Amino acid sequence: MSPTRYLHGFGNEFESEALPGALPMGQNSPQRCPYGLYAEQLSGSAFTAPSHLNKRSWLYRIRPSVLHVRNPKDIEHSHWKTAPCRDGEAPLGQLRWGASEIPDDAGSFIEGMRTIVTAGDCSLRVGLAAHLYLAGQSMHDEYFYNADGELLIVPQFGDLRIFTEFGLIECSPGEICVVPRGVKFRVELSAGPSRGYVCENYGAPFTLPYRGVIGANGLANPRDFFSPTAAFEDKEKPCRLSVKWGGRFYRCDLDHSPLDVVAWHGNYAPYKYDLRKFCPVGAVLFDHPDPSIFTVLTSPSDESGVGNVDFAIFPPRWQVAEHTFRPPWYHLNIMSEFMGLIYGRYDAKPSGFEPGGMSLHNAMLPHGPDAEAFEQASEADLGPVKIDDALAFMFESRLPLYPTSFAMSLGTLHQDYAECWSDLRRNFTGNGP
Numbered sequence: 050m051s052p053t054r055y056l057h058g059f060g061n062e063f064e065s066e067a068l069p070g071a072l073p074m075g076q077n078s079p080q081r082c083p084y085g086l087y088a089e090q091l092s093g094s095a096f097t098a099p100s101h102l103n104k105r106s107w108l109y110r111i112r113p114s115v116l117h118v119r120n121p122k123d124i125e126h127s128h129w130k131t132a133p134c135r136d137g138e139a140p141l142g143q144l145r146w147g148a149s150e151i152p153d154d155a156g157s158f159i160e161g162m163r164t165i166v167t168a169g170d171c172s173l174r175v176g177l178a179a180h181l182y183l184a185g186q187s188m189h190d191e192y193f194y195n196a197d198g199e200l201l202i203v204p205q206f207g208d209l210r211i212f213t214e215f216g217l218i219e220c221s222p223g224e225i226c227v228v229p230r231g232v233k234f235r236v237e238l239s240a241g242p243s244r245g246y247v248c249e250n251y252g253a254p255f256t257l258p259y260r261g262v263i264g265a266n267g268l269a270n271p272r273d274f275f276s277p278t279a280a281f282e283d284k285e286k287p288c289r290l291s292v293k294w295g296g297r298f299y300r301c302d303l304d305h306s307p308l309d310v311v312a313w314h315g316n317y318a319p320y321k322y323d324l325r326k327f328c329p330v331g332a333v334l335f336d337h338p339d340p341s342i343f344t345v346l347t348s349p350s351d352e353s354g355v356g357n358v359d360f361a362i363f364p365p366r367w368q369v370a371e372h373t374f375r376p377p378w379y380h381l382n383i384m385s386e387f388m389g390l391i392y393g394r395y396d397a398k399p400s401g402f403e404p405g406g407m408s409l410h411n412a413m414l415p416h417g418p419d420a421e422a423f424e425q426a427s428e429a430d431l432g433p434v435k436i437d438d439a440l441a442f443m444f445e446s447r448l449p450l451y452p453t454s455f456a457m458s459l460g461t462l463h464q465d466y467a468e469c470w471s472d473l474r475r476n477f478t479g480n481g482p
């Protein structure tokens with residue numbers, strides 16, 4: 050099998066054709082398209098959006114999408130929730146979950162979606178949902194698209210082959226994939242049962258953060274983002290397309306595959322990124338910097354500089370700060386923090402936070418290193434130390450994140466999470482007044 054080919058760059062004006070000459074030259078909408086294809090525009094922004102925010106692609110396909118989205122019938126998805134959703138009675142406090150097992154009877158990537166938190170309002174195009182996926186079956190003649198938001202997929206266990214209208218993306222733990230709103234796809238599990246996290250972003254599409262004084266290079270570099278090359282299925286057999294729209298699910302029965310795009314061009318396309326290519330900057334003399342220095346992607350909100358959701362990672366890096374408590378400080382944050390661990394150990398929680406697990410530190414709820422991490426870091430020898438082979442991430446939002454009833458009923462919920470701080474002793478050495 051030849052290696053999957055990709056187009057390199059972030060948000061470029063790409064073009065790709067699976068058959069020679071399939072892409073019309075010099076215009077988008079010729080009277081007759083090559084090979085008898087239909088031309089279709091997929092708009093990810095308003096036609097009138099300023100040019101740096103304008104996103105659309107032209108798809109040249111065997112049938113137009115009006116023949117895919119036909120006679121939609123209501124279907125249920127009992128575990129994929131949409132904001133606003135307040136079905137979970139969460140007590141006030143920090144929450145943490147261990148890793149969930151993938152059940153033996155787990156369904157597809159779509160069926161296996163389990164919403165953990167929601168924020169904002171999908172109809173207002175504000176907020177997000179964070180999901181866990183527990184998948185056991187490949188999607189062969191089943192397809193899906195989401196009108197409610199884009200999907201940032203963060204595999205934690207198992208490899209995914211994501212067949213999209215734009216072509217194939219292969220995505221393994223350590224990598225991420227973003228499927229834009231409205232893009233049809235199916236997911237095969239190439240290494241068996243799979244688990245991971247998904248951020249469903251209802252707001253502005255993810256983009257690279259401004260680097261400010263860091264300059265023109267570093268963090269996630271644009272050339273390390275890969276979009277697929279055109280590939281199509283010419284499949285005339287019963288298929289099923291499910292659609293998520295306005296928090297509800299619909300099913301369309303088709304007699305062909307909707308992944309029938311033979312050529313495409315434009316700047317609105319799925320992409321993948323290997324998080325191990327992230328080029329971190331950090332404290333080179335003293336103190337612990339704000340974690341925003343590790344932002345990979347941001348979905349901006351209307352509030353200047355404040356993310357609807359930021360996707361940040363805690364990548365392998367050298368720690369060299371002098372006379373410094375090196376793990377995260379104790380803090381309360383107006384932003385809300387949902388975290389996951391892809392592999393390794395997280396320095397603020399060396400034991401309790403396990404790969405595949407999750408934590409939720411909501412707006413203005415205090416958190417920070419557990420007692421074990423505090424003791425270690427207060428005594429540690431401050432030579433250069435490498436945090437190696439560890440990869441945690443955070444979905445951080447300006448909005449409060451509401452856990453679902455499913456999340457609150459998970460057997461993996463740590464009932465005693467807050468106990469991780471109870472051994473923080475009074476160390477005060479001063480005298481009373």
Ligand SMILES: O=C(O)Cc1cc(O)ccc1O
Nearest residue numbers: 339340376377378386397416
């Ligand atoms: O709470 C956390 O573990 C995430 C986090 C990490 C960090 O280095 C600084 C602030 C922060 O919220």
Ligand SMILES: [Fe+2]
Nearest residue numbers: 382386410416
């Ligand atoms: Fe935090």
